[in-house]
Amino acid sequence: MKVLVVGNGGREHALAWKIKQSPLLSKLYVAKGNAGIWKIAQKVDINPTDVEKLVDFAKREKINLTVVGPEQPLSEGIVDAFEKAGLKIFGHRKNAAILEASKVFAKNFMKKYNIPTAFYETFDNEDDAIEFIKKMGTPIVIKADGLAAGKGVVIANTEEEAVETVKSMFRGLFGEASKRIVIEEFLEGEEASYIAMVDGENLVPMATSQDHKRVFDGDKGPNTGGMGAYSPTPVITPEIEKQILEKIMYPTLKGMKAEGRPMRGFLYAGLMIGPKGINVLEFNVRMGDPETQPIMRRLRSDLLQHMIDILDGKIEQVTPQWSEDWSIGVVMASKGYPGKYEKGFEITGIDKAEKDPDIVVFHAGTDIKEGKIVTAGGRVLTVTATGKTLLEAKEKVYRAVEKIHFEGAHYRKDIGDKGLKRLHHL
Ligand SMILES: Nc1ncnc2c1ncn2[C@@H]1O[C@H](COP(=O)(O)OP(=O)(O)O)[C@@H](O)[C@H]1O
Ligand SMILES: [Mg+2]
Structure with missing residues (x-):
């Protein structure tokens, strides 16, 4: 094939x-x-x-x-x-991909079908948006409607910042994507990613995972496309998974079908799990990056066969097999990312890192120039490791990361720590 x-x-x-x-x-x-x-x-x-x-x-x-x-x-x-x-x-x-491509659509959809999500309103003008901000107070979350490569969400801690954000969005910060915005309540808690393969009515869960959106350790600094992930994540207990399926995943499939927008492919719910229960921050209509990297390291069965079966209408035959191992992926990024960065720096040490059979280095922004592998994007590599425990995976992945070099490389040093904390009741 x-x-x-x-x-x-x-x-x-x-x-x-x-x-x-x-x-x-x-x-x-x-x-x-x-x-x-x-x-x-x-x-x-x-x-x-x-x-x-x-x-x-x-x-x-x-x-x-x-x-x-x-x-x-x-x-x-x-x-x-x-x-x-x-x-x-x-x-x-396209008519199902709108669930990710328009946050206004997604929020209205969730409201209509009673899928738990942060309290919100949608706006197409400054005055109404500013009035809402004044009523709600801060922190508050402002989201551009359309696709913005992971940069369209601002968590504003002061009213001034919120008002400035709204103004710049309506004045074209993200072009068409920010002609409309969502403003929503800030939710406390821990994030997790829940991804499934879906065929319109039924679904097959993938392993759970947790992404790290902020650029710096301790979830500090601006949002990025994702700086690292691990799988599985202990924040999604079997009881929580049951609720995610019953209250979020199946109602979403059912609702989208009822809207004449049947879903087939990967369905990803970005979740906030905290004092207000399990809430959907957003849906994606594809796998996550970097979650895919550690998840694929743990998939024992044949992904290609699974996709074919789903397309052939045989989802009941699809039973993914997962390794008992833990897996972590750490993103190595260019200096300056998620802001401006330079490209074209030689990358060395990947072979050395991959000498350990538990390490696989996935490339993102890389290219070949004059026979050498060079940086070509903001996120450059995801270094992944597997281990019998989360701690073992963490130790291995960082040993591998330290063997890889390019000018200005930066990465988070705490990927997996939230899981370790939970597992060891720290
Ligand atoms: N209501 C919210 N409360 C707290 N944090 C949020 C909220 N909505 C989004 N975030 C944070 O912002 C990040 C990006 O938001 P998200 O809706 O996933 O948009 P995108 O991935 O398209 O940028 C989330 O991963 C989360 O860290
Ligand atoms: Mg997101």
Whole structure:
């Protein structure tokens, strides 16, 4: 079977790495990928959002399955275009991808179907938004409606900051994406990610995980695309998982179907678990990055087979098998990220780090220049380790991280600590 993976990040490297192990695979392609993925898949020089060219390529090469990593092509209708051309593709159609692509849609949807989420209102003008901020007080959370690559949410601690944020969003900070905004109550608690494979009505849970959105240790500094993740996460106990399924995942599938927007692909609920119970911060219509990296390290069964079965309407046959090991992924980022950063620095030490068989280094923003692997993005690598315990995985992953070098590299040193605290009642 010929498979095409669409996307350029660490998530796509982890998906490609897993698919590569499938006995069903004959040839793997990636559009466009990165220096890590190109080692295991043939590079296709087409951007992930260049849908027409991707359709042509898939037809010409007789690709049997296309797997879409990022949200952008999904929200631009890549699945609709492939289906129209009679091509198999794993991901949501445009009318379902709106659950991620519009936070206004998602919040109104959750309200309509009684899915627990922070109290909110939506706005399309400054005056009403500012009045609401004054009424609600701070801290308060302001969210651009549309896709903003993980930068569209501001947690404002003062009224002044909140008002400034609202003004800059309406004055075009994120272009079309911030013409409308959501303002919502700040929720206390611990975040977790819950991801499942869905077929419109039913679902198959993936392993649980926890991302780390802030750039610095102790959850300080601005939000990023994600600085590290581990799996499983002890914050999602079996009892909490049961509630997530009953109160969030199934009602979401049912509601979206009732709206004429059936979901098929990965469904990701970003959760806040705290004094106000389990609340949805947002939905994503794809796997998380970096959560995918540690999750794929633990998946024992055949992801490619699972995706095919779901597309063939046989979700009841899908029973993912998970390793008992713990897994951690630590993101190594360019100096300055999530702000401005430079690219083109040579990366060394990956081979050394991967000498330990429990280490896999997934690439994100990397490229090859003059035969050398160089940095080419904000998030550069996700270094992953597995271990019999969370602590063992943590010790291993940081030993590996210390072997890898590029100018200005920075990373969080506390990935996994929240889980360790919980496990050891610290
Ligand atoms: N209501 C909220 N209360 C507290 N923190 C929040 C709230 N909403 C979002 N956040 C924080 O902001 C981050 C980004 O918000 P999210 O809704 O997931 O948007 P996106 O991932 O599109 O940037 C979350 O991971 C969480 O850390
Ligand atoms: Mg999020």
